[in-house]
Amino acid sequence: xxxxxxxxxxxxxxxxxxxxxxxxxxxxxxxxxxxxxxxxxxxxxxxxxxxxxxxxxxxxxxxxxxxxxxxxxxxxxxxxxxxxxxxxxxxxxxxxxxxxxxxxxxxxxxxxxxxxxxxxxxxxxxxxxxxxxxxxxxxxxxxxxxxxxxxxxxxxxxxxxxxxxxxxxxxxxxxxxxxxxxxxxxxxxxxxxxxxxxxxxxxxxxxxxxxxxxxxxxxxxxxxxxxxxxxxxxxxxxxxxxxxxxxxxxxxxxxxxxxxxxxxxxxxxxxxxxxxxxxxxxxxxxxxxxxxxxxxxxxxxxxxxxxxxxxxxxxxxxxxxxxxxxxxxxxxxxxxxxxxxxxxxxxxxxxxxxxxxxxxxxxxxxxxxxxxxxxxxxxxxxxxxxxxxxxxxxxxxxxxxxxxxxxxxxxxxxxxxxxxxxxxxxxxxxxxxxxxxxxxxxxxxxxxxxxxxxxxxxxxxxxxxxxxxxxxxxxxxxxxxxxxxxxxxxxxxxxxxxxxxxxxxxxxxxxxxxxxxxxxxxxxxxxxxxxxxxxxxxxxxxxxxxxxxxxxxxxxxxxxxxxxxxxxxxxxxxxxxxxxxxxxxxxxxxxxxxxxxxxxxxxxxxxxxxxxxxxxxxxxxxxxxxxxxxxxxxxxxxxxxxxxxxxxxxxxxxxxxxxxxxxxxxxxxxxxxxxxxxxxxxxxxxxxxxxxxxxxxxxxxxxxxxxxxxxxxxxxxxxxxxxxxxxxxxxxxxxxxxxxxxxxxxxxxxxxxxxx
Numbered sequence: 001x002x003x004x005x006x007x008x009x010x011x012x013x014x015x016x017x018x019x020x021x022x023x024x025x026x027x028x029x030x031x032x033x034x035x036x037x038x039x040x041x042x043x044x045x046x047x048x049x050x051x052x053x054x055x056x057x058x059x060x061x062x063x064x065x066x067x068x069x070x071x072x073x074x075x076x077x078x079x080x081x082x083x084x085x086x087x088x089x090x091x092x093x094x095x096x097x098x099x100x101x102x103x104x105x106x107x108x109x110x111x112x113x114x115x116x117x118x119x120x121x122x123x124x125x126x127x128x129x130x131x132x133x134x135x136x137x138x139x140x141x142x143x144x145x146x147x148x149x150x151x152x153x154x155x156x157x158x159x160x161x162x163x164x165x166x167x168x169x170x171x172x173x174x175x176x177x178x179x180x181x182x183x184x185x186x187x188x189x190x191x192x193x194x195x196x197x198x199x200x201x202x203x204x205x206x207x208x209x210x211x212x213x214x215x216x217x218x219x220x221x222x223x224x225x226x227x228x229x230x231x232x233x234x235x236x237x238x239x240x241x242x243x244x245x246x247x248x249x250x251x252x253x254x255x256x257x258x259x260x261x262x263x264x265x266x267x268x269x270x271x272x273x274x275x276x277x278x279x280x281x282x283x284x285x286x287x288x289x290x291x292x293x294x295x296x297x298x299x300x301x302x303x304x305x306x307x308x309x310x311x312x313x314x315x316x317x318x319x320x321x322x323x324x325x326x327x328x329x330x331x332x333x334x335x336x337x338x339x340x341x342x343x344x345x346x347x348x349x350x351x352x353x354x355x356x357x358x359x360x361x362x363x364x365x366x367x368x369x370x371x372x373x374x375x376x377x378x379x380x381x382x383x384x385x386x387x388x389x390x391x392x393x394x395x396x397x398x399x400x401x402x403x404x405x406x407x408x409x410x411x412x413x414x415x416x417x418x419x420x421x422x423x424x425x426x427x428x429x430x431x432x433x434x435x436x437x438x439x440x441x442x443x444x445x446x447x448x449x450x451x452x453x454x455x456x457x458x459x460x461x462x463x464x465x466x467x468x469x470x471x472x473x474x475x476x477x478x479x480x481x482x483x484x485x486x487x488x489x490x491x492x493x494x495x496x497x498x499x500x501x502x503x504x505x506x507x508x509x510x511x512x513x514x515x516x517x518x519x520x521x522x523x524x525x526x527x528x529x530x531x532x533x534x535x536x537x538x539x540x541x542x543x544x545x546x547x548x549x550x551x552x553x554x555x556x557x558x559x560x561x562x563x564x565x566x567x568x569x570x571x572x573x574x575x576x577x578x579x580x581x582x583x584x585x586x587x588x589x590x591x592x593x594x595x596x597x598x599x600x601x602x603x604x605x606x607x608x609x610x611x612x613x614x615x616x617x618x619x620x621x622x623x624x625x626x627x628x629x630x631x632x633x634x635x636x637x638x639x640x641x642x643x644x645x646x647x648x649x650x651x652x653x654x655x656x657x658x659x660x661x662x663x664x665x666x667x668x669x670x671x672x673x674x675x676x677x678x679x680x681x682x683x684x685x686x687x688x689x690x691x692x693x694x695x696x697x698x699x700x701x702x703x704x705x706x707x708x709x710x711x712x713x714x715x716x717x718x719x720x721x722x723x724x725x726x727x728x729x730x731x732x733x734x735x736x737x738x739x740x741x742x743x744x745x746x747x748x749x750x751x752x753x754x755x756x
Contacts, residue, residue, distance in 0.1 A: 005480040005487060006700055009636035013472040013492065014240070025242050026197030026212045027271045034199065034267040035064055036109040037257060038116040039276070040102035042123055045130070045348040045664020046141075047094050050122040052102055057118040062111035065264050066119065067103045072259055078148075079226040081218065081250050085148060086314040086351070088226075088256050093126070095143060095313035096350050097665045098279025100253075105260050105268055128348035128664040129158060132287045132308045135345040143313060143346035160315060160344040163323045165592060167399045168337030173302040175293025179373050183366035184731045186657035187285040187310070190355055191676050194242025195277045199269035200257040206233030207258050210269075212241045214249045214465045215505040220497050222251045227258055238495040244467040245648070246354030247281045249507060250316055275669040282658060283355040284309045284318055286362040292370045293337075298378050298385040302337035303330045307363065311344050312351040319344050321352075324439055325359025327593045331367045332397060332408060332437040332602060333389040348664050354507060356648060357710050360438040365732065368434040368715030372722065382719060383421060386435060387412065397437075402596045405703075406628040406695060408435070412604045414689045418624040419606035429621065432719025433606040436711030439508075440704055442595030443587040446514040447501035450479065450522035452577040454570060456563035457489040460522075463503030464494055464515045469706055470637045471511045475519050477633055478699055482523035484550015484562060501580070509601060509704025512633065516699045518583040525579035530562055533569035598697050602628045603708035605646070605716040607683070611724045613750045616740030618654060618721065623683035625713075630696025630703035639688040642709035646686065649713025651676050655733050 017023040054066040069076060069091040076091045078084040090101045102119050106112035129140050135158040142158060149155035154162070199210040206229060213219050216236040224234045241248050257268045272280060287308045293301040307326060311318040326342035375385040390412065391397045391404040412435065416422075419431060449461040458479055466472045472492045480487045494500050503515060527547040534552050535542040546553035552560045566577060588595040608622040625646045632638045655675040659667040668674045688709070694701025714732055722728050727742040 005477045006633050010473060010477055010487065010634050012470055012637070013476050014466070018468070023240065025194050025239060026199070026210060029199065029210060029239070031199055031201060031267040031269060034269045035105040035107065035264060036112045037260065037268050037270040038104050038112040039100040040104065040116050040119045040121070041098055041100055042094055042121060043663065043665065044125045045094070045097040046126045046128040047123040048126055049090065049092060049094065049101055050124060053120040054102065056120070057104055057115035060106070060111055060115040060118065062107035063104060063115045064107065064266070065105040065260060066115065067105070067260055068101065071263065077226050077255065079222050079251060079255050080315055081222070081317050082319060083315045085144065088259060096348055097663070098276065098350055099313070100256070103256060103260065105264060125663070130347060130349060130660050130664050132310055132345060135310065135347050136308070143348060158346045160311060160346055161319055163326050163342045165327055165340040166338060168302070170302045170304050170337045170339040173293060173337040175301040176296040177294045177374060177377060178291060179370055179377070180291040181370065181373070181730055182287060182289045183369065185286045185288070185362040185365055186652070186732055187349070188283045188652045188656045189278050189658060189674065190245045190247030190281065190283070192241070192243030192245060192247060195272045195274055196248065196252060196280060197271040198252070198254050198257055199267060200254060200261045201267035202258060202261040206235065207261070208235045208237065209254050209258070210237045211254055212248050213238050214241065214244045214467060214507065216465070216495065216497050217463055217502055218505060219251050219254060223254060223258065226255045236497045238465060240495065241465065241467045245356045246358070246507065249354050249505070252280055274671060278658070278666055278669050278674070279350050282312070282350050282352050284311060284321060284352040284359060284362065286310070288362060288366040290366050290370050292374065294374050294378065296378065298374060298380045298388050300333055300335050300389050303335050305329045305340045307342040309342065309344055309359070309362070310347050310349065310352070312347055312349045314351040316351045316353045318352050321354055321359040324593050325363055328360070328398065328437060328439050329363045329367070330397070331364065332391055332404065332435055334391050334395060334397070349660065356645060356707050357438060358508065358707070360436065360711050361649070361652070361714065364434070364436040364712045365714045368712055369718060369728070369730065372719050373728070383416060383433060390435065402600070405599055406602055406691070407693060408602050408628060411602060411626045411628050411691050414691060415604040415606040415624050415626040418687055418689055419608055419622060421606065428610045429608055430610070430720045430723035431606065431608045432716045432721070432723060433604065434712035434715035434719060435602070435604045436708070438601045438707055438711055439597035440599045440601065441508040441510040441514065441585065442591070442593055442597055443585045444504035444510060444514055445582060445584045446503045446518045447580070447582045448515065448518040448522050449501055450519060450526060450579045450581065452483065452526050452566065454567060454574045454576060456485060457491070458483060458485055459491050459493060460519060461493045461500045462515055462519065463497070463500045464511050465506040466494065467506065469511070469641060470634065471506070471515070473637060474512050474516060474633050478516055478519055479523060481549065482520060483526065509706050512702050513598060513696065513698035513704055514583045514585070516702065518581050520699050521583065522579040522581035525581060526577050529577045529579070530565055534565050537565070537569060599630070599703040601704060601708035603711050605709070605712045607716050607720050609717065609720045609724065611721055611739060613725070613743060613748060616736035616738070616743065618717070618734065618739070620683040620717070622685040622687070624687045624689065625709040626689040626691060627705055627708045628691045628703070629705045630698065631692055631694045631701040632690050633700065633702055635690060638690055638705050641706040642688040643686055645707060645709030646713060647677055647682060649710035650681065652732060653714040653717050653734060654681065655735060657733050
């Protein structure tokens with residue numbers, strides 16, 4: 001019997017190439033005779049385009065084309081995920097700072113850069129809508145032309161959609177304590193190490209698109225629609241991205257490059273700078289208002305939640321972010337009465353998209369602070385008020401939806417034990433904790449092809465992307481365990497729609513559950529084929545033969561390896577065994593968000609920290625993140641994902657936010673002015689704890705991981721900051737200046753100030 005490959009830590013497939021620089025990303029790919037593209041933008045968010053003069057740019061040696069809206073089909077082609085609302089180039093008016101009004105294609109990048117700087121744009125700057133208040137002002141300019149929203153009752157407003165969910169009766173509910181507050185969550189950027197990159201080659205047979213995209217098949221669908229081609233004429237090649245976090249999920253500039261390639265007859269490539277990436281994509285900012293009712297024992301009586309999300313100029317996937325996260329806005333608690341209204345607002349800001357947590361961190365930030373305030377006002381321990389309301393396994397948290405699918409009390413207890421919640425505190429320190437929950441995928445389809453080759457090696461073809469989360473590793477472990485072949489005999493092929501079968505998306509922490517289950521089914525099919533071969537060779541009923549972990553067992557006790565049986569069955573002509581499998585979750589149009597979540601990601605985060613009362617600086621001594629994962633197929637990888645999510649959460653908690661000036665420009669573009677956590681900002685002790693009860697819908701009882709560790713970091717840190725300083729801050733990030741100002745307003749003295 002072979003040693004199990006599922007459960008013990010396993011090395012990262014492809015990890016060596018990633019850390020040594022050998023892996024080839026989009027920017028490393030060289031296409032023969034390719035033109036280099038640079039974008040032309042305006043120094044403001046909103047402007048009326050009066051005219052564009054490209055004559056000087058066209059005279060730069062090596063320039064082959066200068067594209068404006070006039071060079072594209074009329075009417076302007078538009079594209080998007082759910083709405084075809086984004087123009088290939090700005091037409092008539094720019095909608096955000098960074099939206100291209102022209103594009104230059106040249107033989108060299110230097111020539112393209114020079115020419116882009118010589119394009120002269122005559123424009124009239126117009127007042128932009130930059131925040132929630134502006135978006136809701138009836139006198140504000142409309143971001144989207146109402147003609148592009150036919151039949152939409154909200155077309156004459158900047159509200160794209162309203163999402164309303166309710167159960168019980170909030171207006172009739174009684175409470176001993178009612179708390180009402182407003183919380184804000186800023187715009188932040190994904191800051192993947194690899195910037196966005198794109199290339200397109202076209203000829204009479206169709207187009208080939210190279211992109212650093214997470215969802216190749218979504219890009220294929222969008223490109224086919226905007227170009228008027230059958231899907232079979234659009235091939236998407238997506239090398240493993242160098243980080244994505246949701247930011248590389250959906251089309252950006254691929255349609256523009258396709259039109260430029262078709263016009264020039266040459267491949268066109270564009271690699272954004274980090275600054276341009278900041279302008280291209282971000283997380284939704286939000287303003288969340290919560291009115292919460294409790295009885296005198298701290299039990300929740302009602303939640304009345306209103307949230308405004310600032311989507312930006314175009315919808316992208318934001319509408320889904322808002323609808324799905326707001327459906328679970330009341331959190332992992334038993335809430336008898338709830339009313340939720342979430343609005344998706346347009347603004348003259350870069351389009352927002354999916355980002356790790358998918359809208360949930362915005363609600364968790366507000367919800368968990370409400371729990372803390374209730375605990376203070378009722379004289380309860382912050383842990384106790386959560387335990388009194390936390391749903392137990394099998395209990396509904398949203399009526400007629402997936403019930404609590406884990407023993408979440410166990411997760412909380414492990415966090416409490418690890419942080420030493422009730423233990424003595426060193427002088428100047430405080431502790432905080434919070435819980436968070438995120439819905440997984442509600443529908444989807446994952447297809448796989450598993451090929452058992454004559455020599456016993458295995459090829460697995462999947463449409464999943466490996467963005468660094470380790471999908472290749474997990475799938476390799478599953479195949480190795482199921483078929484009994486060594487991991488280095490398994491090759492995972494992904495990232496090419498012409499080779500790998502369909503996968504709906506690589507998002508929602510769904511790959512292990514969906515694609516992992518699909519691959520497991522493929523392995524089961526192969527084992528059935530081996531059983532049939534062995535039965536034919538021995539003249540036995542297939543049910544009398546066992547196949548497990550690479551061994552074939554006969555009724556007389558004899559055992560043979562799978563490879564030997566397959567080779568004998570295929571004979572000297574050779575061949576291979578092929579299994580095609582799928583895992584599907586069908587959409588439910590009657591469900592408010594299109595289907596029940598397959599699982600929840602539940603997390604409890606606890607921290608111990610101190611605040612320097614002279615400067616407001618936070619030093620985190622210990623950070624504990626506990627995730628309910630069902631089954632850790634690779635514990636080392638699970639811990640790494642949770643730790644990475646925790647650090648990412650510390651970014652938007654302590655420092656990260658995009659700053660807009662009065663023109664709608666991002667004032668802190670790039671790595672120098674936009675702060676992310678460095679090694680100097682990390683907790684002195686970061687601990688990841690895994691809860692495994694094998695109660696998930698995926699292989700071996702697995703659930704998805706990778707987002708949970710981020711969900712409630714901000715609330716846990718804020719809880720401890722409030723304990724340490726006596727002040728409550730409801731706006732992120734918790735920068736030293738913001739904390740210092742809050743302490744100053746509250747008259748907190750600098751006694752007990754600490755230094756690193």
